[in-house]
Amino acid sequence: MMKKILKQFSLPLAASLGATMGALILYQCVTLRRANQKENLSSCQKQEFYGIETAFEKRGYGKKLLLLHSIFPGASRMEWEKAAEALSKEYTVYTMDLPGFGQSQQPKKPWTAYQYAAFLHDFVQKEISGSVSVLAANSSADLALIWSMLYPEDLEKLVLISPEGFGRGFATTEDMKPLKMLLSPVIGTQRFLQDTKKSRLKSMLEEMFYEKERLDPDFLEAVCQNARRGAHAQMVYAAIKTRFAAADTKDAFHRLEKPFLLIWGEKNIANPWQYMEEAEKTRSNGEFLLFENTAALPHMENTAAFVSSVTQFIDEQR
Template identity: 25%
Template sequence: MSEPLPPAFDADTSDWTSQGCGRVSYYSDTSAPAGRPLLLLHSINAAPSAMEMKPLFEHYRGRRPVYAPDLPGFGQSERGDRDYSPALYADTIRGFLAEVIGEPADVVALSTSSEFAARAALASNHVRSLALISPTGFGARPRPSKKTRDRLFRFFSTPIVGSGLYKALTVKPSVRYFLNMGFEGRPPRELVNYAHRTTNVAGAQFAPFCFLSMRLFTDDAPGTLYHRIAAPVLVLYDRDPNISFERLPEVLDQHDNWRSVRISPTLGLPHWEQPEQTFNALDEFWNTPAGE
């Protein structure tokens, strides 16, 4: 039997439950006397959690209300065997904004969650702005076909194959290896240790299998999502070993509400490796009207 997962960091923890999204655990700090709410969304991989957003949470807590949920299937949130999909995650973000935060918020999303946040922004009036850190969906390479994705999912879901594969991906040396890919130097020990602990929670494999089978990505994300966003958008990026940004200029050139800042040298997690550059870029974005 797995041990209970401790909190990712020292903050108030609460649960929000909806019929469609299940139980979502989240961290919050609402001690700031004023300020626009900030919603922080971790990435999707084999072992993510709100811990990935800790530097941003710690920097902005006390300055403005800050919220960092564990998305469905990860961290301390519900991890049942269900259909994890882009629609599920977008509905989670939209519902959380409406029912927990209750007013327009600035949203910061990491990697794949950028696509979910963009999808939520198209269906919600509670997204004041989007800051996308190393967002997916801007690569030139097309996704595998639906048939291929379904075949991969069935393969990963086979009990013997899936169990062995997940164990191989989430032993501590493997977790450290994959996190190493996102850092110019060594990843922080607390990030490695917590990521490894999250993989030992019952049901931890279900959501990652949907990710590994490519079912959580959107076909033609620029055309389907990014070109359609009306809110101000900031992209923070540099080099990333897992994703590319060939189509980013296409969106930047066509929309005045989009801007980008390269945070260098980083490999996908600039808020960990170059926190001051990241904070400065975010603050300037939030304090400058779109189009200026």
């Protein structure tokens, strides 16, 4: 009798679960298809470097600068738009979407910091044909430090905004644990879609600003549009969440022979400015600036002061 009762209940339950799962998968497919149907109207050049079709822009004349954006879901070269426009009045300014971001092609598997360094080396060799000064923010500042260690001939000067490797270093086993789940269909996809909702992305960006009112609505829209774009968007998200490209850059910083300017936002909660104090104790031959009333993105929150400081540093005779 009990077996019959269990059978009577199990069949409808299985059917219900199957219908729910089917509806969830359909929702995920439709949501991702819509995300990839949105047109990105920003103009750029596209060329292949290190096997990746890369979106980049070049503007202005003079000494060459390459600007590297932060790494978070939906990140792109638009982070540098205001600063790039101002700097292009005196310099040749390159902005790019790193592989996996913006309008650039996404690798099929997560990249390490060393692969990004090899990519940047290829970009400079093919596009710039000489050395370049680099401005890099947050996680991309760590990529720039690894790059400086592997290919020092590519670089003139470095402007590093709150490198994350100073405090957190390489991804740990604990960091990497969720990778398989985050890459999985259905469960991983649902987590990806939840974390790339506009409300979640807005909260993430507001934490990167000291004054959330400074968050440009157009920048937010670009982040939302880019976060789900591409066949491997979920993979890029999983790599970010597990810090796959993270590196311990303290050694690279100590060995750095190029002139550098290290900048920190005073209100950067995720990556506190005290790490800059520690860096200054070990490398007094560099330049160090603390920007008041800014957080992780001082180049966006106080563009005028940032551009002025960078211009002075780039033009210094060394």
